[in-house]
Amino acid sequence: MKELRGALIGCGFFAVNQLHGWKDVPGVAIVSLCDRNPERLKLVGEQFGITARYNDAREMLAAERPDFVDIATTVESHRALVELAASLRIPVICQKPFARTLGDAKAMVEACGQAQVPLMVHENFRWQSPILKVKRAIDEGLIGKPFWGRVSFRSAYDVFSGQPYLAEGERFIVEDLGIHALDVARFLLGDAQDVSARIARVNPKIKGEDVATALLNHGNDVASVVDCSYATLLETEPFPETLIEIDGSEGTIRLNRGYELVVTSRKGTRREDVSPALLPWASRPWHNIQESVLLIQRHWADCLRAGREPDTSGRDNLQTLALVEAVYASARTGGTVSVPGLLR
Numbered sequence: 001m002k003e004l005r006g007a008l009i010g011c012g013f014f015a016v017n018q019l020h021g022w023k024d025v026p027g028v029a030i031v032s033l034c035d036r037n038p039e040r041l042k043l044v045g046e047q048f049g050i051t052a053r054y055n056d057a058r059e060m061l062a063a064e065r066p067d068f069v070d071i072a073t074t075v076e077s078h079r080a081l082v083e084l085a086a087s088l089r090i091p092v093i094c095q096k097p098f099a100r101t102l103g104d105a106k107a108m109v110e111a112c113g114q115a116q117v118p119l120m121v122h123e124n125f126r127w128q129s130p131i132l133k134v135k136r137a138i139d140e141g142l143i144g145k146p147f148w149g150r151v152s153f154r155s156a157y158d159v160f161s162g163q164p165y166l167a168e169g170e171r172f173i174v175e176d177l178g179i180h181a182l183d184v185a186r187f188l189l190g191d192a193q194d195v196s197a198r199i200a201r202v203n204p205k206i207k208g209e210d211v212a213t214a215l216l217n218h219g220n221d222v223a224s225v226v227d228c229s230y231a232t233l234l235e236t237e238p239f240p241e242t243l244i245e246i247d248g249s250e251g252t253i254r255l256n257r258g259y260e261l262v263v264t265s266r267k268g269t270r271r272e273d274v275s276p277a278l279l280p281w282a283s284r285p286w287h288n289i290q291e292s293v294l295l296i297q298r299h300w301a302d303c304l305r306a307g308r309e310p311d312t313s314g315r316d317n318l319q320t321l322a323l324v325e326a327v328y329a330s331a332r333t334g335g336t337v338s339v340p341g342l343l344r
């Protein structure tokens with residue numbers, strides 16, 4: 001197996017998970033790092049023993065010519081960096097949110113398409129192993145045809161201490177976290193045709209909304225509710241668990257608190273502990289997300305080698321971003337907003 005030499009841009013809060021993940025993907029080595037912030041570059045370079053360090057992405061990609069580049073910066077820089085990778089014909093992974101606007105995202109997909117450069121969005125929530133097990137339970141057919149679902153993330157966890165920029169943007173929970181939950185709803189129940197949503201800000205110390213509720217019409221009499229909140233103080237803090245309910249014509253699936261999967265069908269009830277693995281480098285409560293980082297990065301390496309489009313390709317992610325835009329538009333106008341079918 002030929003070793004894939006990767007480069008990573010953005011050595012911030014989350015990139016450390018990605019670098020740990022890459023160490024666990026067979027046949028992949030991150031050989032160079034880039035960050036505009038010299039302290040982060042040094043700190044992370046030393047932590048992972050990577051000596052090829054750059055403060056300019058173009059310089060790094062031109063000098064190293066990696067087999068792929070992993071962009072772990074925040075959204076403002078994504079379009080320029082993805083287009084840079086496309087111009088150099090370097091396969092590229094980009095963190096979520098892929099882009100601020102659907103227009104930017106379309107241009108990024110177009111640039112990679114024109115250059116025939118593989119592009120994956122690091123949309124990792126659907127790669128969480130408990131969520132993969134919900135999908136498997138649907139596909140087994142035991143609950144018949146799904147007709148209703150709920151994807152719910154409610155917490156009072158202080159995300160702002162690790163990611164202070166989240167308190168500063170005009171938009172917060174839908175763009176940052178709801179984007180994952182909307183992607184999971186698509187993954188489990190198919191694309192939505194229209195959406196009706198409400199958002200609110202409860203925490204006065206932040207700029208954007210921290211509560212959102214959306215009703216998705218998936219067509220064929222299938223509906224779902226996607227709700228998320230960072231203003232929900234519970235007896236015990238569930239961060240970062242996504243809870244899922246699916247009702248089908250022949251039964252139900254529940255992903256409950258504490259990673260309990262319950263599948264009820266006419267044959268009875270199956271109850272399973274679907275706790276994610278606690279990888280050696282992971283720490284609770286983030287281990288669920290950390291495991292999904294490894295799984296999505298392994299998927300990227302497999303797809304790159306096989307010449308396959310990743311499940312969470314840039315093209316696929318356009319549909320998730322269209323949903324995000326529809327949620328904000330509906331919350332702004334108070335009406336139901338149709339979601340353009342970009343993959344049909």
Ligand code: NAD
Pocket residue numbers: 009010011012013014015034035036037040055057072073074075077095096097122123124125162163165176289
């Ligand atoms: P961060 O601000 O901690 O880190 C970003 C780093 O990128 C910084 O060190 C910054 O100096 C560097 N950077 C920015 N632009 C650059 C450029 N043009 N060239 C070189 N370096 C540049 O941010 P973070 O919290 O690590 O988040 C990064 C991304 O990861 C965000 O898009 C965020 O939404 C996403 N994220 C995803 C998950 C997940 O589970 N998928 C979790 C947390 C964060």
Ligand code: 89V
Pocket residue numbers: 159163176177180240
């Ligand atoms: O996934 C994310 O982007 C993170 C978190 C899970 C903390 O919301 O910002």
